[in-house]
Amino acid sequence: MLSQTNSKELSSLIQLKQNDQVGRYYEVVASSSTTSFGKLILHEKPFCFIIDDRERTHCCNYCFKANIKLSRCKACKVSHYCSMNCYHSDHHLKECKALATHPKVTNSIRLLLKCFLSCSDEKQFEMIQNLAPSSSSDEKVEDNLIKLAILFADYVKDVDLSSSFLDNRKEDLDFIYLLLLKLQRNTFSICNEEMNAIGSGIYLKASMFNHSCVPNCAILFDSDKNLYVRILNPSSLLEEGTPLTINYVDLMDLTANRQKKLKEQYHFTCTCPRCLNSNEEVNENVDKMISIANEHRKNQNLQEAVNYFQRIVSKKRSSPSLFHEIYMGIALNSLTHLNVDLSDFKKAYEFGIESLEYFEKYYPPFYPLLGLQYLTCAKLASYLEENGQARLKINSRDLFHKCFAILNTLFRNENNQPFNLLIENNISLP
Incomplete structure (x- = not known):
């Protein structure tokens, strides 16, 4: 519980700045030529x-x-x-x-x-x-x-x-x-190997990173609750002085919902490019269905939750313009994990593969949750292949390779179970 931070944990490539508009924040010191993708810029104990x-x-x-x-x-x-x-x-x-x-x-x-x-x-x-x-x-x-x-x-x-x-x-x-x-x-949500929140912690240096719905950095945790911040997209760091940002809320959500969550918990309005240029429309009926489904899920009424999310998917398939596609991504992701919980691994795989389109669109190219979704699909594909399901849309090895391309960069020096799983199974890039 009781641990300290020290100056060696912070990369020399960044510095802490302050202005009247956003308060304290980190920005790039060195030029973009020295900031590679996956570069570790902060390692901190809680x-x-x-x-x-x-x-x-x-x-x-x-x-x-x-x-x-x-x-x-x-x-x-x-x-x-x-x-x-x-x-x-x-x-x-x-x-x-x-x-x-x-x-x-x-x-x-x-x-x-x-x-x-x-x-x-x-x-x-x-x-x-x-x-x-x-x-x-x-x-x-x-x-x-x-x-x-x-x-x-x-x-x-x-x-x-x-x-x-x-x-x-x-x-x-x-x-x-x-x-x-x-x-x-x-307060940061401390996540386990599947990026599910299992605790809360205070990280004094990491608290100085500001939010963006188009972040150029990602927060990661290892199994000892250590926090890591790595650069996600070095192409965005073209000039010295570029602010370094993380996301405070889930990126696969409508702008109005993200703004509401930011206002309620952090009391500010995001003005990132994605928020300013958004034309996403909230559908109150779908929001209500998702809320009911999540309540069923919380109460372990898993089949009822599946039914609600399945209705969202069916409505979108029958009428593609009925509501925004982000709702489809949310429903498909939920159906993937609910069917895993119900041990229907074939359906879980099918929903998971379909969800990848939305993960790839709404998360940065090398975002941790994207890598973990590939990993989920890879494990499901591996199980189905071992049990005679040879004709899969994407085979397990291709999915493991896509997963490894992300996790190898993000977790290569950390004690982390998703990455360890790949190593133990001798999965490597071709």
Whole structure:
């Protein structure tokens, strides 16, 4: 849980800048001739982190390892660990009593406590203070954070914070409010090998990257929760001073939906080229169907979710101009993974292959999710081939090669399971 960043983690090819419009941001220092695709420009350990609620009983709450024997804390009956080393490394003894009396505490409050426990000196405190923003003009957000600040003060009243540089601030509601605001805007979703969020973390240096719906960098995680930022598209870095950007929201979504999510969580309006030049129309009926399908999926009513997504696909096929094609991409991707969960691997493969057209169109050419979609299709094709399905639209080896072309560049130096899977199966570029 408690780790520090250092200056060696940041590439000499970039520098931190600041202006009144966007605040702090990174830009290119060196010319484009020195910035190759996949270039690592930041490697950072989490300053603090916490497991997602839904993963708490499936993964160790400190190392995040899954498919491993876990022991539940007998005192609080909330946290689960794979070893005493993880138990102590997570400083669970400091939080255990608070968890026992507040078992339904929100993760935002728990992450703030982790932040308090992680901050051991003035330098770290200054780095936290430098995170944006310094205030909020949204009354609804302000009211909610004030309530959370009061709840936090109550949650930590019996927690020993004597080792924290912030010990004397645990009852300062104004300070707690500001820290909650900063954490709300700067929390990263920590992803597993399938790019599914399993936790939340604060990465102080990575928080300085701004957003674009046409990003020139990508965020990656390894199995130890380390964060990596790699250059996605060096052709966009033609001049020194080019801002370096990542995406805060999923790129395969309508502009209106992306803008809404950015406004709700990050409180700004994106003005990237894709947003400014968008002619995508929202279809409220399809949005409602997707929402219902996702609710069924959340509640493990998988066949009901399949039925709703299948209706979207059928409507689009029968009337191509009925709604925007992004909806088709969303539905096909969902059907791929739902059919995997239902063990209908032939249908999963067919939907997955059809979804690649949309992944290739709406994600950058070497984006991690594109590589993982190729990997999903490759594994499905391999299974079908082993079980007598010889006539496939794209065979497993071709899919593995396309996957490897992306993951070999993005994950070549990281401890990452998708890339390790390819190595173990002796998959390499021809």
